[in-house]
Amino acid sequence: MISLHDDGPERSILARLILPKSTVEDDPLEELHGLAATAGTQVVDELTQKRGTPDHSTYLGKGKVEELRLMVEKYEADVIFFDNDLNPAQVRNLETATKAKVIDRTELILDIFAAGARTHESRLAVELAQLEYSLPRLKRMWTHLSRQSMGVGMRGPGEKQLEVDRRLAQKRIHDLKEELSRVESRRERQVAARNDVPTISLVGYTNAGKSTLMNALTEAGVLAQDKLFATLETRTRRWHLPNWGHVLISDTVGFIRDLPHSLVASFKSTLEETRQADLLMHVADASSPNVFEQITAVYKVLEELGVRAKDTLLVLNKIDAIENPQLLNRVLDRYPHAIPVSAKSKKGLQALQEIVGEALSRGFLDVEVDVAHHDGKLLSYLSAKGKIESRDFGDSHVTVRVRMPAGAMGVVHQTALRVAPTKLSLQNTVPTADVAETQEVPDVGDEPTDVSSTSSEVA
Template sequence: MQKTYKVQDDEPERSILARLITPDQNPGDDPLEELHGLATTAGTDVVDELVQRRSSADHSTYMGKGKVEELRLMVQKHDADLIVFDNDLTPAQIRNLEKATGAKVIDRTELILDIFAAGARTHESRLAVELAQLEYSLPRLKRMWTHLSRQAMGVGMRGPGEKQLEVDRRLAQKRISDLKAELKQVEERRERQVSARKEAPTVSLVGYTNAGKSTLMNALTDANVLAQDKLFATLDTRTRRWNLPGWGTVLLSDTVGFIRDLPHSLVASFKSTLEETRQADLLLHVADASSPTVFDQIAAVYAVLKELGIEEKDTLLVLNKIDAIHNPAILNRVLDRYPNAIPVSARSNKGLGCLIEAVGEALGREFLDIAVEVAPSDGKLLGYLSSKGEVLSREFGDESTIVHVRMPAGAMGPVHKSALSIKPSTLMDEAKAAEEASANSSEVA
C-alpha cells in the first residue's frame, strides 16, 4: 500500500525590499527601516534589500534595467516569493516587474492595506479596510485576468477575459457604493454619539504608528489596553476615563496610528473611526523621540491632521521614549525645534507629572464662559450651543434669548456667524448687578 503524505507549508513568504530614492527625498541612514517593520508586521521573512538613487522613476519598471536585473538575481538566490516596494507603483509597472523578476510584486500602499486587513477586528474597521482595498484594486483589475484569452477590441470582438473584467468592475463599483453608504451611516451615528457626550472634556492621542500611544494611555489611566512593539497594533478607537488631578474626569481616546504616505483611501475610510479625534477638546500628539526620523514622523502626522481638517485644533506635542535615548544631544536637538514639547517615558512614567499639568492648563484655556445673545427664531444656534457646550442658564426676553454657556474655543465659528452678540459671562453678570443696584437706589429715593 502506497503511503501518502500531507505537506503543509507554514513558512512565511520570503520577501525582498526595494526602494527608489529621488533627489527631493531625505531617507535617513536606513532608508528601508520602516518598510522592514511593515513587511515583518505583515508576516513576511525579509531576506534581502535593494535601494536605487535616481533622478526620476522609469515609466515601465520604476527602477532602471540594471537594478531590475539585480532584483531577478536576488529572487533566484534566495528563492524569494515577494518583492515589496517602498513606493507606489502603477499597475503596468507591477506587471512588468513581475514578468522580469518572476516574483510577486506589491507596493507600499498594498502592503499597508494588507496589514490593516489582518488587524481589523470590529465591523466598522473591516468596512473601512474593505472600501480602501476595493478602491485600490479597481484600476488594477485587468492585472488579475491576464491568464484569460483576449481577442481584438471592438463591438462583438471581446474575449472572455474582457467580459469577466467588465463584470468584476461593475460588481466592485456596486460594492464600493454600498460600503460608502454604510460607512456614511456609521460616521453619522458615531458623530452623534461623540457629540452627545457632555459628562467630561475629551482628549485624543494621535501620532505616528508605534510611537507609544497605547502605552501612554495605560500609564495615564491604568486601562490595560493592548500595547505591542509593532506597527499598527491599534486600528480601532478606544476611550477610557482619566481622573486628571485638579480637573476631574477626562475622556482619553487612543486612535489608529499614522504613517508616512498613508493611503488617502484609508484616511477617508477611517473618518468615522477618527471621529473622536475630530471632536476632541485637546490632542496629544505622541512622537517617538528616539527615532532618527522623528522630524519626518511629526510632519507626516500633521499632514494627516490637515487632511482631516483638524490641524488647527489645540495640540500638545509629547516626546515619548526618552528612556531609549542615551545621548542627551539627541533629545536636545528635537527640543530645539519644538521647545514647548513635553519629554516623557510612558514605560517608566518619567515626565508624566509635567504632562498632566500641561493638559490641565490646556483644557482650562480651551474653554470659554460666555453669554450669547440669540434671536428667538434661531433654533439652529440654540441647538448648536446645547450640543457643543454646557448651558449654564438662559434668560428669555421679548427680542432675544441670552444663553450663558461654557464651550470650547475651537467651536466658536458658527457662534460668531449667527449670534446677535457675544460677551464674557462675567461682564454680563456685572451689568446685571449694576442694573439691580440702580433699581434699588431708585426705589429708596
C-alpha cells in the same frame, strides 16, 4: 494577499527608488522593514536605487531589475515589497522579470490593515480602500483568460469577465460608501453628545507609544505592541485628571509617511474623535532617528483630515530609550515647549497631567453665578455642564462658583440673576508659557512649529 508557507513565513526582498525630492532617512528602508515584519514575512535582502525619474515600464533601471531577479533566485524569495507606489503595468513587468510577487507600499499597508481590522467599521473601511485601490488594477487579474478575436462586438471571455468584475466592484464601492456614511453620521452624533465632558485625542506616528501612554494614564489595559499599526480602532477611556476631574481620552490609529489617501478617507469616521477633540496630544517617539520627519508626517495627515487648527501638546515619548542626552536636547531645541515623558517608566507623567489641565482650562471660565431659589433648571444645567466649586445660600438666591466651558455660557447669561468672573484657579498648575499654544497645521511641505474605533468604548 500574503499567505504563509507550511515551513515558515514568506521570504521577502525590500526595494526602494529614491527620487531627487524624496526624504531620505539614515536607513531608507527601516520603515519598510517594519511593515514587512508586521505583515509576517522574513526579510532576506534589500535594494535601493537613486534615479532622476522612474523607469516607465519597470520603475527601477534595467540593471537593478536584473539584480532583483538574482536576489529572488538566490534566496528563493516569494515577494518583493516596494517602498513606492507602482502602476499596474510596472507591477506586471516586474513580476514577469523577477518571477516573484511584487507588492507596492499602498498594497502592503492595506494588507496589514485588513489583517488587523477587528470591528465592523474598520473592516468596512479597509474593504473600501482595497476596492478603490484594486479597481484600476482588475485588468491584470484576468490576463490568464483568452480573448477571442471574432469581429466587432464579439469579445472574448476574459474581457467579459473583466467588465462583470468591474461593475460588481463599483456596486460594492457605492454600497460601502453609503454604509460608512451612515456610520460616520452616527459617530458624529455620539461624539457630539459628549460635549459636557472635555475630550482629548492621542495622535501620532505609528509605534510612537500612544497605547502605552494611554495605559499609563488610565490603566485601561488596551493592546500595546512594539509593531506598526497595532491599533486600528479608536478606544476611548475615562481619565481622572488631578485638580480637574474626569475627562475622556481616545487612542487612535497611528499615522505613517505617505499614508494612502483612500485609507485616510475610509477611516474618516474612525478618526472622528480627533476631529472633534478639545485637545490633541501629539505623541512622538523621541528615540527615533527620524523623529522630525515623523512629526511632519503626522501634521500632513491631520491636514488631510481637516484638523487645521487645534490646541495641541507635543509629547516626546520613549525618553528612557535615549542613551545620549544630546539627542533629546536636539529635539527640544526645535520644540522647546514639548513635554518629555516615558510611558513605560511613567517618568514625566505628573508634569504632563498638570500641563494638560492648564491647556483644558483655556477653554473654560471661572464664574460666580447668582441663581434664584426656584430656578432648579439652571442649577441642574450648571451641575451638568460645569464643575461646581462652592454654593452659598442667601435669602433670595444661591451664589454658585463654577468652572464652565465658554461655549456653554449663553444659557447662563440668559437666565441667571448675576454672572461675574471669579479668581478661582487650578492648584498646582504650571505657567502658561510651558503650555503649547493653539496652532494651525502647517501646509504640506512646511516644517511644523512647536505647539506644546471603530467602536469607541468608555470603560
